[in-house]
Amino acid sequence: MELNLSSEDAAFRDEVRAFIAENYPQEMRVPNPETDLTKEQSLLWHRILHNKGWVAPLWPKEYGGPGWSVTQRFIFEQETSRAGTLPPLAFSVTMVGPVIYTFGNDAQKKKYLPRILSGEDWWCQGYSEPGSGSDLASVRTKAVRDGDHYIVNGHKTWTTLAQHADWIFCLVRTDPSAKPQAGISFLLIDMKSPGVTVRPIITIDGSHEVNDVFLEDVRVPVENLIGEENKGWTYAKFLLGNERTSMAGIGRSTRYLNRLKKIVKAEIPVDDPAHLEFRRDIARIELDVLALEATELRVVAQMARGIDPGPAASLFKIRGTEIFQSITELTHRAIGNYGLALREQPASANRFMPGPDYGHTASEKYLNARKLSIYGGSNEIQRNIIAKAVLGL
Amino acid sequence: MDIQFTEEQEMLRSSVQRLLRDQYDFDARRGIVASDEGWSRTQWSSFAELGLLAAPFSEEAGGLGGGPLSTMIVMHEFGRHLVVEPFVETIVLAGGLLESEGSPAQKSEFIPDIIAGKSIWALAWTEKASRFDPANVATTARREGDDYILVGEKAAAIAAPWADYLIVSARTSGDQHDRDGVSMFIVDRQAANLHLRTFKTIDGRRAGEISLDGVRGHLLGGEGAGVAALEACRDRAIAALCAETVGAIGELNAATLEYSKTRKQFGATLGSFQVLQHRMVDMFIAHQEALSLMQHLTLSLAVNEPGLSRLASGAKSKVGYAARFVADQAVQLHGGMGMTDELNVGHYFKRISSINIQFGDPAYHVLRYAQLDAAA
Numbered sequence: 154m155e156l157n158l159s160s161e162d163a164a165f166r167d168e169v170r171a172f173i174a175e176n177y178p179q180e181m182r183v184p185n186p187e188t189d190l191t192k193e194q195s196l197l198w199h200r201i202l203h204n205k206g207w208v209a210p211l212w213p214k215e216y217g218g219p220g221w222s223v224t225q226r227f228i229f230e231q232e233t234s235r236a237g238t239l240p241p242l243a244f245s246v247t248m249v250g251p252v253i254y255t256f257g258n259d260a261q262k263k264k265y266l267p268r269i270l271s272g273e274d275w276w277c278q279g280y281s282e283p284g285s286g287s288d289l290a291s292v293r294t295k296a297v298r299d300g301d302h303y304i305v306n307g308h309k310t311w312t313t314l315a316q317h318a319d320w321i322f323c324l325v326r327t328d329p330s331a332k333p334q335a336g337i338s339f340l341l342i343d344m345k346s347p348g349v350t351v352r353p354i355i356t357i358d359g360s361h362e363v364n365d366v367f368l369e370d371v372r373v374p375v376e377n378l379i380g381e382e383n384k385g386w387t388y389a390k391f392l393l394g395n396e397r398t399s400m401a402g403i404g405r406s407t408r409y410l411n412r413l414k415k416i417v418k419a420e421i422p423v424d425d426p427a428h429l430e431f432r433r434d435i436a437r438i439e440l441d442v443l444a445l446e447a448t449e450l451r452v453v454a455q456m457a458r459g460i461d462p463g464p465a466a467s468l469f470k471i472r473g474t475e476i477f478q479s480i481t482e483l484t485h486r487a488i489g490n491y492g493l494a495l496r497e498q499p500a501s502a503n504r505f506m507p508g509p510d511y512g513h514t515a516s517e518k519y520l521n522a523r524k525l526s527i528y529g530g531s532n533e534i535q536r537n538i539i540a541k542a543v544l545g546l
Numbered sequence: 547m548d549i550q551f552t553e554e555q556e557m558l559r560s561s562v563q564r565l566l567r568d569q570y571d572f573d574a575r576r577g578i579v580a581s582d583e584g585w586s587r588t589q590w591s592s593f594a595e596l597g598l599l600a601a602p603f604s605e606e607a608g609g610l611g612g613g614p615l616s617t618m619i620v621m622h623e624f625g626r627h628l629v630v631e632p633f634v635e636t637i638v639l640a641g642g643l644l645e646s647e648g649s650p651a652q653k654s655e656f657i658p659d660i661i662a663g664k665s666i667w668a669l670a671w672t673e674k675a676s677r678f679d680p681a682n683v684a685t686t687a688r689r690e691g692d693d694y695i696l697v698g699e700k701a702a703a704i705a706a707p708w709a710d711y712l713i714v715s716a717r718t719s720g721d722q723h724d725r726d727g728v729s730m731f732i733v734d735r736q737a738a739n740l741h742l743r744t745f746k747t748i749d750g751r752r753a754g755e756i757s758l759d760g761v762r763g764h765l766l767g768g769e770g771a772g773v774a775a776l777e778a779c780r781d782r783a784i785a786a787l788c789a790e791t792v793g794a795i796g797e798l799n800a801a802t803l804e805y806s807k808t809r810k811q812f813g814a815t816l817g818s819f820q821v822l823q824h825r826m827v828d829m830f831i832a833h834q835e836a837l838s839l840m841q842h843l844t845l846s847l848a849v850n851e852p853g854l855s856r857l858a859s860g861a862k863s864k865v866g867y868a869a870r871f872v873a874d875q876a877v878q879l880h881g882g883m884g885m886t887d888e889l890n891v892g893h894y895f896k897r898i899s900s901i902n903i904q905f906g907d908p909a910y911h912v913l914r915y916a917q918l919d920a921a922a
Binding site: 154411414417418429432433435436437439440441443444445447448450451454458468471472533536537539540543544545546 | 803818824826830838916922
């Protein structure tokens with residue numbers, strides 16, 4: 154399914170497609186790019202896109218964005234996702250970058266934005282805390298002013314790839330007496346500061362993706378405060394709005410679904426009692442993908458005409474994650490007994506892994522995908538958002 | 547992909563909306579369904595006057611050339627108002643078959659009267675044993691002069707009791723399950739040796755069991771080539787029924803939401819309970835997805851995209867499941883009131899249940915969609 158493209162947009166699509174085919178690093182084509190790459194390897198594509206001027210589609214031109222239309226941005230997203238490329242550093246480019254150019258001062262823009270674009274700085278997100286769950290305003294990490302510095306004490310958790318990060322953007326409580334949302338500030342903290350400790354959290358798939366970050370008497374220069382003190386909640390909400398765009402993941406779901414079909418064909422004989430159920434489940438998921446893709450194209454076409462999509466991102470997050478979870482679950486079941494095996498982490502070519510190649514990441518993907526309905530505002534929170542914003546409940 | 551209506555399409559939509567708002571509210575419909583005939587010639591005449599019956603036909607055939615998009619617009623509004631008049635049967639099914647299969651003489655004989663609202667048609671393709679397979683035909687037709695003589699029984703032909711003409715599938719060669727050998731015939735409803743027993747359908751329409759004891763029919767389309775024509779006809783009907791379904795889903799969601807904001811239980815409105823809020827969000831999402839897929843099918847139909855028939859099956863299943871979910875939940879959230887004949891909710895429920903049977907239920911079509919997958 155395609156958008157009705159003008160000839161300029163069609164030419165742009167061809168250009169993007171060709172650029173990916175010619176430039177995506179072979180080194181990054183590993184069984185599971187999210188866990189199998191070193192820090193340096195995962196930055197290769199980011200840097201290639203930066204040199205091309207394409208690393209930050211969302212950013213305005215004056216800050217280093219490519220100046221694309223809504224349609225061009227969508228085409229780029231679609232092509233990169235269909236090709237299965239690892240996206241540029243999301244916490245840097247999609248999340249903190251827009252906060253800095255929207256609410257930061259000139260010195261901050263000058264200092265941070267170029268290093269985000271080049272990949273020189275790796276950013277992680279210090280929002281969640283133990284016990285906070287989906288209620289982000291329950292921030293307990295404290296920042297107390299001491300001359301030209303804040304003294305920060307607290308504990309952040311679920312911090313994605315903090316082990317690679319140079320910087321962390323944090324929600325901190327600067328006014329303990331105010332209402333939960335009112336006393337929060339948005340602070341940028343150098344991960345090399347004394348008092349910052351990172352401890353891995355190993356998830357059920359065996360991977361080290363998330364971490365605890367402990368902050369003990371960390372001295373942070375006042376100039377690292379974004380915008381105004383105690384206005385951090387406004388910036389945080391702005392950022393979360395960006396986080397939920399392009400969550401439909403059509404390209405990824407389509408790739409995994411096509412692989413699932415091949416696995417079912419190879420693994421499950423027609424006289425297996427479960428064969429028909431696999432056929433039907435796959436058909437139903439394929440139709441779910443098709444309907445979601447048609448919805449996404451409808452929304453993109455409306456946005457291109459200047460119509461506000463409202464909380465469409467919440468719909469895409471809910472359905473996109475439900476669909477991908479179903480695909481990973483079916484894939485895991487489709488490989489039968491080899492679904493028992495879990496690749497050891499960190500992945501290494503020398504470790505024995507039984508069964509056919511196409512099944513090697515099925516277990517870890519199935520297990521890892523459980524996170525999707527929880528993170529980025531759980532799917533229950535997304536339903537609350539739609540209930541309030543669309544249904545007026 | 548998003549359908550931005552042309553000025554003409556927008557006019558068509560607003561005029562259908564105005565007409566139905568003015569003269570087809572729920573009480574008016576109740577009166578029509580309860581009448582002896584079970585449908586309204588007056589309504590049908592106003593549809594004709596407004597050009598609705600001409601909209602999808604090509605200009606060569608005397609229509610307005612609006613194609614599948616105009617059918618979508620009309621059917622979506624008909625779905626919102628639970629219109630019982632036989633637009634699908636007369637315009638989409640019979641009109642579509644006459645236009646695609648008819649000889650020039652047949653087209654000029656029949657289409658102008660259809661457009662003018664003067665004749666009603668029905669399609670008799672199902673039989674007791676056929677379920678949803680258009681190739682499963684036991685009724686036979688043998689040649690006699692320029693005509694054919696039909697013998698057999700057709701089942702559950704919707705709108706047949708209202709019809710002036712029927713299009714009947716019958717076998718001119720082969721065995722009961724052969725794809726080849728099925729032909730279509732135009733039959734006068736009042737023809738000799740045609741017996742029709744009328745029954746009421748769950749969604750307030752009339753259908754008929756038809757006995758053909760040596761009935762004269764005129765061949766429509768190529769002899770023995772009826773199955774392909776019927777399948778193409780089914781794809782068009784599915785698109786129309788999907789549009790109708792999406793219209794009905796939208797109304798059910800609106801009614802349920804409004805009810806949830808006023809109806810109180812335990813001192814609070816229903817809509818204040820999170821479990822019901824989330825249910826209604828899922829109903830909203832089901833509507834959005836069904837709408838998107840229905841539009842995608844309509845656009846594919848308009849340009850006769852390859853793989854159209856597979857997509858039609860996919861949409862019939864996905865939209866059907868979405869509709870069943872929404873209809874179930876709408877009744878559930880209305881509680882006992884949702885069970886009453888008085889409230890419109892139950893009538894949408896019944897219409898959706900009826901659509902989900904016609905031309906194959908969602909389970910049939912999801913497996914057909916799987917079977918037609920070249921990659922699996």
